[in-house]
Amino acid sequence: MTTSLKILGAAAALAVLAGCERPPVDSVQFGYRGTGMVQVYNPRTVAQQQPLNVVPEALPTVPDEGPRAREIYQNVQVLGDLSAANFIRLMTAITQWVSPEQGCNYCHNPANLADDSVYTKVVARKMLQLTQNVNANWKSHVADTGVTCWTCHRGKPVPEYVWFTAPPQDLKSNFIGDKAGQNTPAKTVGYASLPFDPFTPYLRDALPIRVNGRAPLPGPEGANNRSSIQQAEHTYALMMHMSSGLGVNCTYCHNTRSISEWTSSPPTRVTAWYGIRMVRDINVNYIEPVTNVFPANRLGELGDVAKTHCATCHQGAFKPLYGNGSLLKAHPELAVPPKTGAPKAAALGQVLFAVNRSDLNAEARAAIRRAAAELTANQALKVDISGFADQTGSADKNLELARQRAVAVREALKAAGVPEARINLRKPEFVIGGTADDSRRVDIIPAT
Numbered sequence: 238m239t240t241s242l243k244i245l246g247a248a249a250a251l252a253v254l255a256g257c258e259r260p261p262v263d264s265v266q267f268g269y270r271g272t273g274m275v276q277v278y279n280p281r282t283v284a285q286q287q288p289l290n291v292v293p294e295a296l297p298t299v300p301d302e303g304p305r306a307r308e309i310y311q312n313v314q315v316l317g318d319l320s321a322a323n324f325i326r327l328m329t330a331i332t333q334w335v336s337p338e339q340g341c342n343y344c345h346n347p348a349n350l351a352d353d354s355v356y357t358k359v360v361a362r363k364m365l366q367l368t369q370n371v372n373a374n375w376k377s378h379v380a381d382t383g384v385t386c387w388t389c390h391r392g393k394p395v396p397e398y399v400w401f402t403a404p405p406q407d408l409k410s411n412f413i414g415d416k417a418g419q420n421t422p423a424k425t426v427g428y429a430s431l432p433f434d435p436f437t438p439y440l441r442d443a444l445p446i447r448v449n450g451r452a453p454l455p456g457p458e459g460a461n462n463r464s465s466i467q468q469a470e471h472t473y474a475l476m477m478h479m480s481s482g483l484g485v486n487c488t489y490c491h492n493t494r495s496i497s498e499w500t501s502s503p504p505t506r507v508t509a510w511y512g513i514r515m516v517r518d519i520n521v522n523y524i525e526p527v528t529n530v531f532p533a534n535r536l537g538e539l540g541d542v543a544k545t546h547c548a549t550c551h552q553g554a555f556k557p558l559y560g561n562g563s564l565l566k567a568h569p570e571l572a573v574p575p576k577t578g579a580p581k582a583a584a585l586g587q588v589l590f591a592v593n594r595s596d597l598n599a600e601a602r603a604a605i606r607r608a609a610a611e612l613t614a615n616q617a618l619k620v621d622i623s624g625f626a627d628q629t630g631s632a633d634k635n636l637e638l639a640r641q642r643a644v645a646v647r648e649a650l651k652a653a654g655v656p657e658a659r660i661n662l663r664k665p666e667f668v669i670g671g672t673a674d675d676s677r678r679v680d681i682i683p684a685t
Contacts, residue, residue, distance in 0.1 A: 272493050371515065381563050382557060491506065585620060597646075620660055624641075626666075627676035
């Protein structure tokens with residue numbers, strides 16, 4: 238009996254220790270002694286990460302001479318200004334970065350390279366624009382290291398670290414109560430009881446990331462004073478993802494003296510601030526617009542497309558390449574602002590609304606009639622209807638009001654003879670930092 242108890246005790250001890258990292262573990266001090274400003278690294282993990290963060294060997298450069306790619310090849314909508322030789326060089330590199338086993342046919346119809354019937358080609362075109370946008374407009378986050386297709390893919394057709402919106406709890410048999418999106422084992426939050434989907438509200442939607450309110454009572458700050466225990470837990474869940482995605486602890490971005498104080502925080506906190514907004518830009522303006530291009534088996538349970546978060550690029554390293562090198566040195570063409578060879582479709586209309594109103598005035602109805610006329614003239618055209626709201630007042634009320642406005646525009650288009658199948662109602666969004674009249678609007682734009 239005693240032997241059995243000893244065995245059980247040893248097994249229990251091993252089970253407890255299984256969740257711990259075995260020594261040695263390195264601690265690197267980068268703040269004053271006694272402040273706890275220390276980064277803790279597992280040298281074995283860092284050793285495993287090093288080979289995964291080496292600049293891929295670049296193909297030999299070629300002179301930017303001769304005819305342009307758009308003059309030689311058909312249907313080149315992105316990067317058509319490159320010489321034909323440089324265009325082929327980049328396409329060869331992308332094949333190595335994304336589909337080394339599948340080859341060019343992963344994105345192309347071998348019988349007709351100009352054909353867009355292979356969905357991965359349409360997606361790849363949008364991802365190239367995404368890459369150019371990040372390198373050109375988000376240097377505040379990616380600096381001179383930059384990103385290429387390799388950053389996320391690392392030789393895999395589908396990036397290893399992506400996320401889908403988590404389905405809500407099924408409350409049909411609500412004997413356990415509403416878990417409020419928590420208390421469900423999820424790797425994203427270290428299997429803690431925290432909310433398991435911190436990505437939808439913060440890395441797609443632009444809800445305020447708050448632990449403490451900025452004012453004692455609700456007032457002019459509106460959405461900024463919605464802090465609560467649950468919102469704090471959502472924030473901690475996001476921070477846990479960022480910590481694991483970058484392989485660092487909290488003090489990488491925060492000062493232990495005052496976690497919320499910006500003036501004493503390390504510079505990396507500012508870099509992370511831009512990173513959050515960069516990820517939102519990627520998800521909302523580049524990834525979600527191609528949702529309808531993907532086949533059903535590539536979508537999540539709720540029909541949404543795989544989206545990006547911090548781990549998508551970082552993959553456990555606090556800096557891709559650990560800051561040693563630049564991905565753009567060999568491919569500067571991926572650092573220019575996005576540009577397409579074909580003319581970009583302009584918005585069909587913008588419908589403005591009065592404060593706290595979702596009904597259509599005469600000016601709004603005129604804008605809708607103009608959009609309906611264009612849709613009638615072009616029967617192949619489909620549109621996205623996007624409702625926007627500013628961030629003053631109640632966030633929940635504003636988003637619901639933006640949705641009601643979008644629905645009102647959709648119904649008016651249907652009444653004007655536009656079939657509902659040609660109208661895609663997108664989720665409402667915030668205009669970050671905006672309070673002007675055009676924040677209370679609905680955009681009617683050609684569907685991607």
